[in-house]
Amino acid sequence: MEAKFERIVKVLEDLLREEDVLAVRIASASGGSIGPPQSLLKIKDMGVWNMVNNTVNEAFTIFTKFGPYGIDKMYLELGEYEIIFFRVDRRTLLIAVIPTLANKGLLEVEIENTRRETINILKSSGPEQ
Amino acid sequence: MQKEMGPGNLEDDLTEELMGSQAKEKSDYSLDNSATHKNEINGVGVGKPIIKSNYSEEFKINEKNCEVVVVTSRKWNSQEAGKDIALKLMEKLEHQPKFILLFSTIHYENNGGFQPILDEIYLHFPNNVNLIGGTISGFINSDGIFSRGITAMAVYKKNMQVTTAIGKHTKRTPTFAARECAKAIKKRIQTPDFIFSMIPAGTVPRLPFMKRRRIIPIPSIVNKTIMTIMSGIFNLAEYGVGREDEILESFSKEFQRTKVAVGNSYDNNNSFTNYQFNNRKIYTTSMIALALSNVSESDLIHTTKFSCSSPTFSIGDINMNGCSIGSINSKNSLDEILRILSWPKEYLNERIYRKTYYYPVGYIEKGLAHTHVMGLFIGNHIAFTHKLKKKEMCILTQSGKEYYEDIQKKIYQIKNKKNKIFLGVLCTSQLETLGSKNLKIKEILENKFFNNGFIVIFAGGEGSILNGNYNYLNCSAVLSTIGIND
Numbered sequence: 001m002e003a004k005f006e007r008i009v010k011v012l013e014d015l016l017r018e019e020d021v022l023a024v025r026i027a028s029a030s031g032g033s034i035g036p037p038q039s040l041l042k043i044k045d046m047g048v049w050n051m052v053n054n055t056v057n058e059a060f061t062i063f064t065k066f067g068p069y070g071i072d073k074m075y076l077e078l079g080e081y082e083i084i085f086f087r088v089d090r091r092t093l094l095i096a097v098i099p100t101l102a103n104k105g106l107l108e109v110e111i112e113n114t115r116r117e118t119i120n121i122l123k124s125s126g127p128e129q
Numbered sequence: 130m131q132k133e134m135g136p137g138n139l140e141d142d143l144t145e146e147l148m149g150s151q152a153k154e155k156s157d158y159s160l161d162n163s164a165t166h167k168n169e170i171n172g173v174g175v176g177k178p179i180i181k182s183n184y185s186e187e188f189k190i191n192e193k194n195c196e197v198v199v200v201t202s203r204k205w206n207s208q209e210a211g212k213d214i215a216l217k218l219m220e221k222l223e224h225q226p227k228f229i230l231l232f233s234t235i236h237y238e239n240n241g242g243f244q245p246i247l248d249e250i251y252l253h254f255p256n257n258v259n260l261i262g263g264t265i266s267g268f269i270n271s272d273g274i275f276s277r278g279i280t281a282m283a284v285y286k287k288n289m290q291v292t293t294a295i296g297k298h299t300k301r302t303p304t305f306a307a308r309e310c311a312k313a314i315k316k317r318i319q320t321p322d323f324i325f326s327m328i329p330a331g332t333v334p335r336l337p338f339m340k341r342r343r344i345i346p347i348p349s350i351v352n353k354t355i356m357t358i359m360s361g362i363f364n365l366a367e368y369g370v371g372r373e374d375e376i377l378e379s380f381s382k383e384f385q386r387t388k389v390a391v392g393n394s395y396d397n398n399n400s401f402t403n404y405q406f407n408n409r410k411i412y413t414t415s416m417i418a419l420a421l422s423n424v425s426e427s428d429l430i431h432t433t434k435f436s437c438s439s440p441t442f443s444i445g446d447i448n449m450n451g452c453s454i455g456s457i458n459s460k461n462s463l464d465e466i467l468r469i470l471s472w473p474k475e476y477l478n479e480r481i482y483r484k485t486y487y488y489p490v491g492y493i494e495k496g497l498a499h500t501h502v503m504g505l506f507i508g509n510h511i512a513f514t515h516k517l518k519k520k521e522m523c524i525l526t527q528s529g530k531e532y533y534e535d536i537q538k539k540i541y542q543i544k545n546k547k548n549k550i551f552l553g554v555l556c557t558s559q560l561e562t563l564g565s566k567n568l569k570i571k572e573i574l575e576n577k578f579f580n581n582g583f584i585v586i587f588a589g590g591e592g593s594i595l596n597g598n599y600n601y602l603n604c605s606a607v608l609s610t611i612g613i614n615d
Binding site for chain 1: 205266267273274275276277397398399479480483560561562563564565567
């Protein structure tokens, strides 16, 4: 049986196949992350992606503080890019980068499906790695 | 087997183990497996995701004389997706279907094309199985909501008569296309009970200088000339507006006693291409239709719920088959619309369409909102998605809550739901503005049609014909049912 880690990577790689999804990963509050290989990312400005990865703790702080109010998603618009944070659980975020001019509503449907698949995988039985 | 969630639960530890770090605190996050989605419609509130087991959950009913199966494929490659759909249908069907409705997102255009999908289906089903469908921006069925993939509904009903038909060159000769399609239907079924049709949506040619552009600067001195030239070229080359009003006006004269539900085939909201499917063949500028008779009662509701949010204004300098305007209140249309909306000129950039979806132009007549989304800004002309039939317009507005409540109310009014299947056509603008919140529609339908079968497609525009009267609208919902249990 395929390990959960590999299954989650596959799900993220599937999302990355969407034309306007430029980068994606799952980040944990403890510092770990799961994501497709960097070679598959389509974001041209890696500085933006590196900044997202380096500041993800700030995102967790916001999610923790707004947790009692039911925070579920957060969007940041940075010039050419939009960074989308979807809450997987209290210590896990799904992070995606799309162009600002992308059809956001349609992409949001697939990012939501990715979140749900990730949760399903995490809940399922099977080896972790 | 699903695990119970709670403090210090296995999933939290598992997440940490996956990440390779120690857990610092316990998660009290619990995943609600109930079918009720508790998010507030306006996006604020407590969210607990609905957990679906997997995508391959098919639903069928199998009464003695009828059978309905709805399936989904999420494969990227078109041949694999076609095979996936065909095998899933075969697995569940006990009778040869009378017809298959097949809806696909545009992704397969660059992942093998659409022909392999149809070829795979007809590898598993006889050639006399009627199939129609087309590309759409997204769909909802019992598996969830998707903006990538294929869904199919296969229906068998004893004694039901079915035929398909096409009318070609809808953008060049819309009236002729409608008559051609109607004639082909009437050869087999003189007075159908129900027709479902797909019409190509308007398209913008993918030219180098127009690649994904919404704002096209043109000097005002040549603006009108260029609009006229573009209009002529587009008609000949079969790009540009869909001319749906002309099609439906002609079609409605042919079917005075038939309920007709119409959706525009579309792409992923870029308006570059779209395709229609009729049996094994693929079209780009044809109207296709599925006509049924000997069905028990069916329903057709076309609804919108908007209100005016600005004073009325007058439009003028109409071009592009009635779909573009060059003046508002006898002034430059671009400047005047910005003034009416109180938008600064800085908003006139490629991000403007993120706003224009929420501010359609239109009017309200007999309780129906006739909305027109501002699609392109060409010089000082504003091009809309379909024909503007009145000179007096206003800015229309609708909240997500109003949208859902209206649909829910109309669905609840449908009688005898347990004997019907549901086919809905919603506007892509709703998918774009509300995204995954459209799952609320799935909840409403599962509550009422769960045991039967339902598909909702997000199209480029919605039309209906009832009692010989037609409507073609944007940002609306066409809710139709087909009776299958006598």
